[in-house]
Amino acid sequence: MQNEMLSARIDHETKAAFTNICDEVGLSPSQAIKLFARAVINYGGIPFELKVRQPNSETVAAMQEFVDGRGHKVESIDALFADLTEDKVKNVQS
Secondary structure (H helix, E strand, C coil), X not given: CCCCCXXXXXXXXXXXHHHHHHHHCCCCHHHHHHHHHHXXXXXXXXXXXXXXXXXXXXXXXXXXXXXXXXXXXXXXXXXXHHHHHCCCCCCCCX
């Protein structure tokens, strides 16, 4: 069977962590990707559950504040940055 090249772009931190784990289990990154591809084929899909990340409690509280009409509303991103610069927005942590 003829080999083909598969290329993907990932950020440096992800690549470094992935490569370190591959090294720890005795695989090259290429071998690990081949194993993943075979697992997808054998499973007939992604071999693990894909789900939407759930917001943390701080994000849920901010969303509820907006729903309750207590959020800070602006007409544009420029207006938001102006308000942030002028300290018109309360409860913002930097």
